[in-house]
Amino acid sequence: MAKILIVEDDSILSDLYNNTFTFAGYTTVTAKNGLEGLDKARQEKPDIIFLDLMMPKMNGLDLIGELKKDETTKNIPVIILSNFSDEKLAKEALAKGALAYVIKSDYEPKQVIELAQKWLSEKISS
Amino acid sequence: MTSLISPLQHLFSSSKTQQVSQTEADKIMNYIKDLVNREDLIDDLIKKYEQAKHLPLEEQKAAFIPIYIGIEAFIIRNKPLIVKQEFTKEALRESIEKQFDISALEPSFRLLFVPEFQQNILLFEEEAQKLAQYIISSIGLPHLNSAIISLQQAKSKDFIKVDEHGLQFNSIEASLQGVSEKDVRLLFQELYEALFSEIKKSVGQNVAEKVITDIFNNIRGTYDYDIISKILDILPEGVLENERIRLLGREELEDKIRSRTRELDESKKQVEAKVKERTAELEQKTKELNNAMGNLKLSYQQIENERARLLASINSLSLGFVMTDSSDNIIAINHISYQILKCQPDKNFKTMQQFHEYLQTSINVTDYYQKAKNEKHTLKTADIEFEGTFLRLFFTPIMMNTTCIGVVIIIEDITEAKLLERSKDEFFAVASHELRTPLTAIRGFTSLILDNFSDQLKANKGLLDMIKNIHSSSVRLIKIVNNFLDASKLEQGKFLFNLEQFALVPIIESVVTDLNQLAEQRNIYLKFDNETEPIPDVYADSEKVKQIIINLVGNAIKFTEKGGVTISLKKESDYIKICVKDTGLGVSEEYRQLLFRKFQQAGERILTRDAATGSGMGLYIAKLLTEGMKGTITIEDTKLGEGSTFSFTIPFVKK
Numbered sequence: 001m002a003k004i005l006i007v008e009d010d011s012i013l014s015d016l017y018n019n020t021f022t023f024a025g026y027t028t029v030t031a032k033n034g035l036e037g038l039d040k041a042r043q044e045k046p047d048i049i050f051l052d053l054m055m056p057k058m059n060g061l062d063l064i065g066e067l068k069k070d071e072t073t074k075n076i077p078v079i080i081l082s083n084f085s086d087e088k089l090a091k092e093a094l095a096k097g098a099l100a101y102v103i104k105s106d107y108e109p110k111q112v113i114e115l116a117q118k119w120l121s122e123k124i125s126s
Numbered sequence: 127m128t129s130l131i132s133p134l135q136h137l138f139s140s141s142k143t144q145q146v147s148q149t150e151a152d153k154i155m156n157y158i159k160d161l162v163n164r165e166d167l168i169d170d171l172i173k174k175y176e177q178a179k180h181l182p183l184e185e186q187k188a189a190f191i192p193i194y195i196g197i198e199a200f201i202i203r204n205k206p207l208i209v210k211q212e213f214t215k216e217a218l219r220e221s222i223e224k225q226f227d228i229s230a231l232e233p234s235f236r237l238l239f240v241p242e243f244q245q246n247i248l249l250f251e252e253e254a255q256k257l258a259q260y261i262i263s264s265i266g267l268p269h270l271n272s273a274i275i276s277l278q279q280a281k282s283k284d285f286i287k288v289d290e291h292g293l294q295f296n297s298i299e300a301s302l303q304g305v306s307e308k309d310v311r312l313l314f315q316e317l318y319e320a321l322f323s324e325i326k327k328s329v330g331q332n333v334a335e336k337v338i339t340d341i342f343n344n345i346r347g348t349y350d351y352d353i354i355s356k357i358l359d360i361l362p363e364g365v366l367e368n369e370r371i372r373l374l375g376r377e378e379l380e381d382k383i384r385s386r387t388r389e390l391d392e393s394k395k396q397v398e399a400k401v402k403e404r405t406a407e408l409e410q411k412t413k414e415l416n417n418a419m420g421n422l423k424l425s426y427q428q429i430e431n432e433r434a435r436l437l438a439s440i441n442s443l444s445l446g447f448v449m450t451d452s453s454d455n456i457i458a459i460n461h462i463s464y465q466i467l468k469c470q471p472d473k474n475f476k477t478m479q480q481f482h483e484y485l486q487t488s489i490n491v492t493d494y495y496q497k498a499k500n501e502k503h504t505l506k507t508a509d510i511e512f513e514g515t516f517l518r519l520f521f522t523p524i525m526m527n528t529t530c531i532g533v534v535i536i537i538e539d540i541t542e543a544k545l546l547e548r549s550k551d552e553f554f555a556v557a558s559h560e561l562r563t564p565l566t567a568i569r570g571f572t573s574l575i576l577d578n579f580s581d582q583l584k585a586n587k588g589l590l591d592m593i594k595n596i597h598s599s600s601v602r603l604i605k606i607v608n609n610f611l612d613a614s615k616l617e618q619g620k621f622l623f624n625l626e627q628f629a630l631v632p633i634i635e636s637v638v639t640d641l642n643q644l645a646e647q648r649n650i651y652l653k654f655d656n657e658t659e660p661i662p663d664v665y666a667d668s669e670k671v672k673q674i675i676i677n678l679v680g681n682a683i684k685f686t687e688k689g690g691v692t693i694s695l696k697k698e699s700d701y702i703k704i705c706v707k708d709t710g711l712g713v714s715e716e717y718r719q720l721l722f723r724k725f726q727q728a729g730e731r732i733l734t735r736d737a738a739t740g741s742g743m744g745l746y747i748a749k750l751l752t753e754g755m756k757g758t759i760t761i762e763d764t765k766l767g768e769g770s771t772f773s774f775t776i777p778f779v780k781k
Binding site for chain 1: 555558564622
């Protein structure tokens with residue numbers, strides 16, 4: 001099964017997504033902030049990264065930038081999970097290379113898994 | 127000539143009659159003198175009177191008479207102001223007769239104040255006595271006797287006696303009882319004639335006439351013409367003819383003067399009447415003028431009051447207030463204007479030009495100003511950033527009928543409102559984020575439990591239901607948060623529409639597919655009546671259009687128990703109208719007004735609203751979304767118990 005990196009500073013939500021993907025059979029790696037996320041991405045080479053935007057030390061947007069700069073991480077699909085309904089922010093994230101911008105509260109765990117499946121299959125097919 | 131006069135003067139002074147009261151004559155003189163206010167006009171008479179007072183007593187008496195006559199004539203001729211009181215000669219003399227003891231006066235003075243009959247007798251006696259005394263002194267007493275003896279009339283001999291002093295008439299007044307005036311005159315005429323003849327016989331015609339003339343002249347110098355003419359009547363014929371003629375002429379003249387005086391009086395009366403009339407008119411006009419002035423004063427006062435009220439109102443405003451006249455001069459500006467515009471009152475804007483120059487960097491005030499004047503309606507500027515504040519200006523033309531006589535400019539400092547808006551904006555963004563995080567956890571974990579622990583939950587249905595309830599509540603709360611966030615963004619115009627060209631029919635069909643299950647659950651139909659003309663593509667945000675349709679159809683299903691819901695399309699000018707018709711409860715008139723308002727379900731009945739039906743934001747957001755896409759939303763028709771038709775429009779793409 002694919003390995004998923006969850007970068008989320010809120011421990012409960014981190015727990016939620018960790019459980020969501022674990023129940024679905026995925027291997028998970030978690031990071032509590034952008035910096036840690038960058039380290040984990042480099043070390044663990046996840047198949048997909050679910051990324052929060054507002055985080056200490058390094059925020060989600062900056063992390064995308066760093067990931068895209070690094071040859072070893074630039075091709076990992078990044079999905080933004082945020083509770084900010086901010087079109088500008090969403091556009092910026094997509095422009096930096098995120099594949100989707102999802103409002104956390106609007107998505108059931110099932111839908112998050114569907115999202116992961118969708119982008120993982122696209123990654124494989126490409 | 128002197129030889130004749132001096133004895134006469136002597137005769138006058140020695141005339142023997144009753145003792146005269148100096149006091150009474152003086153009193154009379156003072157009385158009439160006091161009747162004259164303007165003594166300066168009779169100063170010659172006053173002077174004579176002052177001199178006469180210093181004469182020997184005998185001469186004084188004679189001197190008073192012509193002065194009296196002079197003053198009397200002056201009084202009669204003049205009106206009040208110049209004299210104290212208006213008198214005729216008769217009335218004046220009567221007044222004196224009543225006030226003073228005239229019996230104390232010497233006959234020559236007294237005769238002025240007695241009835242005419244007595245006056246004649248007194249006068250004639252006086253004058254006859256003078257002739258008699260001349261005869262005694264110049265010719266001799268016997269001649270006087272012979273003259274009296276020669277008298278023919280019977281009565282004469284009884285009443286006229288002769289002694290060494292002259293004639294005695296002592297009892298004549300009493301003796302002449304029942305005798306007419308004419309008889310008296312005849313009696314004295316005969317006496318004069320006799321005396322004259324006697325003198326003539328002794329000294330000749332010429333001297334006799336001279337004597338008569340001297341006596342007459344003395345009378346003429348003393349009395350007025352009424353009395354002088356009486357004497358002329360009884361003088362012997364042929365003597366003083368010229369005087370008689372002159373007097374006659376004078377009488378005619380006096381007649382003429384009298385008639386002219388009457389005429390003059392008449393015209394004077396007319397003139398006076400006219401003057402009175404004009405004076406009355408003038409008084410009326412003056413009154414009117416005073417009234418008008420009073421009214422004017424009152425109006426002025428009212429205007430002043432209005433002005434004070436207006437100024438107080440303007441100065442009490444928390445808005446900047448600037449008023450101009452038709453020549454673009456600033457005629458009123460309140461203190462707060464300077465405060466808002468961040469300058470000192472000594473800036474003292476006088477014209478629109480100065481005002482424009484001050485604000486120029488941020489806004490072209492003159493453009494708005496002229497436009498408001500020309501178009502004759504209020505103009506509002508966009509929000510202007512001015513030295514760290516936000517301003518909004520309103521230009522309202524002051525109309526007098528159809529003429530613009532100036533403009534009122536209201537300056538509103540909207541900085542506070544702007545800041546509030548901004549903080550509200552930020553608040554919603556942050557609050558929604560903070561609310562969503564725990565809600566995501568509740569929703570997510572309950573979902574995970576329901577999905578992954580179904581076996582355990584089957585054993586405990588109560589627990590399963592509780593978890594389901596927690597899950598659905600979290601979903602509902604998330605929707606509410608989303609609605610609030612959407613409404614807030616839409617209100618602030620910060621909602622981003624993804625405008626594109628698309629076909630409506632597939633959207634509606636998908637809504638029907640999505641909601642059909644809900645309709646079936648309630649045993650009502652949901653259909654799309656797609657039998658109309660071909661529908662062109664519309665230009666809007668397809669997601670949002672779908673959201674609006676879902677909202678309307680969802681509401682329709684929710685409030686319909688029998689029948690169903692029909693969706694239809696209609697082309698209306700530049701718009702496609704989407705209609706959602708139901709056969710449900712209908713909306714009462716009072717709720718109809720509130721339908722598209724925020725929290726419309728609450729209204730005044732916050733405790734009785736149907737909490738199960740939603741946040742009360744649905745139609746409000748649908749309205750904001752429709753308007754955001756340049757359309758309108760409305761309730762077309764509704765009848766309680768029969769159903770409602772809601773509709774909204776969106777612009778279509780013209781080919």
